[in-house]
Amino acid sequence: MRYYTTLSALAVLFLFPLLWSGWASLADPADYLRVARYGEGLGTYAANSALVSLMTVAGTLAVSALGGYAFACFDFPGKNLLFLTTLAVLMVPYATILIPLYVLLGHLGLQNSLVGLALVFVMFQLPFALYMMRNAFEAVPRELGEAAQVDGCGTFRVFARVLLPAVRPGLVTVGLFAFLASWNDFFAPLILLNDGASFTLPVAVVSMTQHTFGAVDYGMLQAGVMVMAVPCLILFVVLQRHYVRGFMSGALRG
Amino acid sequence: MTATLTGRPAAPAAAPPARRRRRRAVTGWLYAAPVAAVVGVLFVAPLVLVVWMSLNRWPLLGPAALNAPRNYLKVADDPLFLDAVAFTLKYTAIITVLLSALALGLALLVQDRRPGVGFFRTAFFLPGAVGFAAAALLFYGMLNNDFGPIDPMLRALGVTGEPVRWLGTPDMALFSTIALVLWRFAGFNMLILLTGLQAIPVEVYEAARSDGANRWQILTRITLPLLRPTLALMLILSVTGSLLAFDQFFILTNGGPDNSTVSMVMVVYRDAFFRFDLGGAAALSVVLLVALVALNTLQMRVLRRSR
Numbered sequence: 225m226r227y228y229t230t231l232s233a234l235a236v237l238f239l240f241p242l243l244w245s246g247w248a249s250l251a252d253p254a255d256y257l258r259v260a261r262y263g264e265g266l267g268t269y270a271a272n273s274a275l276v277s278l279m280t281v282a283g284t285l286a287v288s289a290l291g292g293y294a295f296a297c298f299d300f301p302g303k304n305l306l307f308l309t310t311l312a313v314l315m316v317p318y319a320t321i322l323i324p325l326y327v328l329l330g331h332l333g334l335q336n337s338l339v340g341l342a343l344v345f346v347m348f349q350l351p352f353a354l355y356m357m358r359n360a361f362e363a364v365p366r367e368l369g370e371a372a373q374v375d376g377c378g379t380f381r382v383f384a385r386v387l388l389p390a391v392r393p394g395l396v397t398v399g400l401f402a403f404l405a406s407w408n409d410f411f412a413p414l415i416l417l418n419d420g421a422s423f424t425l426p427v428a429v430v431s432m433t434q435h436t437f438g439a440v441d442y443g444m445l446q447a448g449v450m451v452m453a454v455p456c457l458i459l460f461v462v463l464q465r466h467y468v469r470g471f472m473s474g475a476l477r478g
Numbered sequence: 479m480t481a482t483l484t485g486r487p488a489a490p491a492a493a494p495p496a497r498r499r500r501r502r503a504v505t506g507w508l509y510a511a512p513v514a515a516v517v518g519v520l521f522v523a524p525l526v527l528v529v530w531m532s533l534n535r536w537p538l539l540g541p542a543a544l545n546a547p548r549n550y551l552k553v554a555d556d557p558l559f560l561d562a563v564a565f566t567l568k569y570t571a572i573i574t575v576l577l578s579a580l581a582l583g584l585a586l587l588v589q590d591r592r593p594g595v596g597f598f599r600t601a602f603f604l605p606g607a608v609g610f611a612a613a614a615l616l617f618y619g620m621l622n623n624d625f626g627p628i629d630p631m632l633r634a635l636g637v638t639g640e641p642v643r644w645l646g647t648p649d650m651a652l653f654s655t656i657a658l659v660l661w662r663f664a665g666f667n668m669l670i671l672l673t674g675l676q677a678i679p680v681e682v683y684e685a686a687r688s689d690g691a692n693r694w695q696i697l698t699r700i701t702l703p704l705l706r707p708t709l710a711l712m713l714i715l716s717v718t719g720s721l722l723a724f725d726q727f728f729i730l731t732n733g734g735p736d737n738s739t740v741s742m743v744m745v746v747y748r749d750a751f752f753r754f755d756l757g758g759a760a761a762l763s764v765v766l767l768v769a770l771v772a773l774n775t776l777q778m779r780v781l782r783r784s785r
Contacts, residue, residue: 325520
C-alpha cells in the first residue's frame with residue numbers, strides 16, 4: 225500500500241503543472257481569443273511550426289531511409305568515414321554550430337527561411353535516424369529482399385516495395401522523434417529566423433513574455449503553452465510504444 | 479533471424495565479380511548521397527566556418543577581416559563569460575546529482591510489472607513530451623505570485639506568509655530553474671535507466687534472493703554495478719545538456735536577477751545578436767566545442783572501460 229501511496233504522490237507532483245496549465249488556460253476562454261490574435265496571429269505561427277515539422281519529418285525519413293539502406297546493404301568506399309562523421313553530430317554541441325549555420329544559410333539564400341530551418345533539423349536528427357534505420361534494414365531477413373530480386377524487381381523497387389514496408393516501425397519511431405524535436409525546438413528558430421511572420425510557435429509564445437507593453441498576459445501565455453503542448457502529449461500517448469522502442473534500440477547504443 | 483545477428487549483410491556465397499561489386503558500390507553511394515550532402519553542407523562546412531569566423535573580425539553586417547587571435551584573447555578577459563562558466567559548472571553539478579538520484583529512484587519504483595505501473599511510468603514521463611520552451615513558460619506562469627497557484631497554496635498551508643520571490647533573487651532563480659529541469663527531464667532519464675534495468679536478467683535477482691540477499695544488498699551489489707554503463711550514459715547526457723543550458727535560463731530567468739543566471743551559451747548568443755560580434759561568438763563556440771568534445775571523449779573512455 226505504501227508503494228502505491230508513494231507513486232501516487234509523485235504522480236500528482238509530475239502531473240500537477242500540466243493540469244494547472246490546462247485549467248488556467250481554460251478558466252477564461254477569452255485567453256484563446258487573445259492568443260489567436262497575438263502578433264501575426266497564432267494561426268500563422270502554428271502553420272509555420274506545422275510546416276517546419278512536416279518538412280523535417282519528411283526530410284529525415286527520406287534521407288535516413290535511403291541512407292540506412294545504403295549502410296545496411298551495400299559496401300562502398302568512404303562508408304565508415306561517412307557513418308562516423310554522421311554520428312559525430314552527436315558529439316558537437318548543438319549551440320556552437322548554429323552561428324556558422326546562420327551565416328552559411330545566408331549565403332545559400334536560406335536565412336530566415338523555414339526550409340533552411342527544417343534542413344538544420346534534419347541534420348540534427350540524422351545520427352539517431354540513420355542509426356535506427358540502418359539497424360532496421362539489417363534486421364530484415366535477407367531472404368525477403370533476395371526473393372524479390374529473383375522475381376525480377378530492380379534494386380529500387382525491392383527497396384520501395386519490399387524493404388520499406390518491412391521497416392515501417394523504425395520509420396514511425398524516427399518520424400516521431402523528428403516531429404517532437406522540430407515542433408518544440410526553441411534555440412534554432414530563435415537564431416535562424418528573424419522576421420516575426422516566419423516565427424514558429426515556441427519563439428512566438430516566448431516573445432509574449434518579452435515584448436508585451438506593461439504586464440505579461442499570463443492567461444494568454446498559458447493558452448499558448450497548451451497550443452504547443454497538446455499535440456505532443458496526444459502524439460506521445462498514442463505512439464508511446466514507438467517512442468520507448470527508440471530508446472531501447474537507438475538512443476542507447478549510439 | 480541469424481542474418482540479423484551478424485549485423486553485416488551476408489555476402490553471396492561466391493565472391494561477386496569485380497564489375498558487379500563496382501556497380502553495387504555506385505548504387506550504395508547513390509543511396510547514401512543525401513546523407514553525405516546534408517552532413518557535408520550543414521555539419522562539416524559550419525564546423526570549418528566557425529573556426530574561420532573565430533579568426534576574423536566578423537560583424538553581423540559588413541565585411542569580415544582577419545584579426546586572429548584577438549577574439550580568443552577577448553574570451554579570456556570577458557568577465558561575464560568567466561562568471562557564466564562558473565555559474566554553468568555549478569548548475570551542472572547540482573542538476574547532475576539531483577537528476578540522477580531522482581531518475582534512479584523513479585526507475586527503481588516502476589521497474590517491476592505490477593498493476594498500474596504503466597500509468598505511473600507515463601505520468602512521470604509526460605512532462606518530457608512537452609517541449610522544453612513550453613515547459614519553461616508553464617513554470618514562468620505557475621511561479622508568478624498573482625497568477626500562479628503555488629503561492630496561494632503555500633499560504634493556505636501556512637508554509638509562508640508573504641509572496642515568495644521565485645525568480646527575484648539569484649538563489650531562488652536557480653532553485654526554480656532546477657525544479658523546472660527536474661520536472662521536465664526526470665522521466666526522460668528514468669526511461670533511459672529502465673532500459674538498463676530491464677537488460678539485467680531476472681535469474682541474477684532470483685539467484686541473489688535464494689542466497690538470502692536483502693533488498694539493500696541486491697541494490698548495491700547487483701543492480702547498481704550492472705547498471706553502470708546505463709548510469710554512465712545518463713551522466714554524459716545530463717552533463718553535456720547542462721553545460722549547454724540555454725532555454726531554461728533565457729525563458730524562465732532571462733539571465734537575471736543581475737546577470738546571476740547567465741549560462742555560457744547565453745553569452746555566445748548575446749555576443750552574436752546583441753553585440754553583433756559574430757567573430758567573438760564564434761571564438762566562444764570553438765572554446766565550448768573543444769571543451770565538450772574533449773569531455774565527451776573522456777567520458778566515453780570511462781564508459782567503455784566500465785563495460
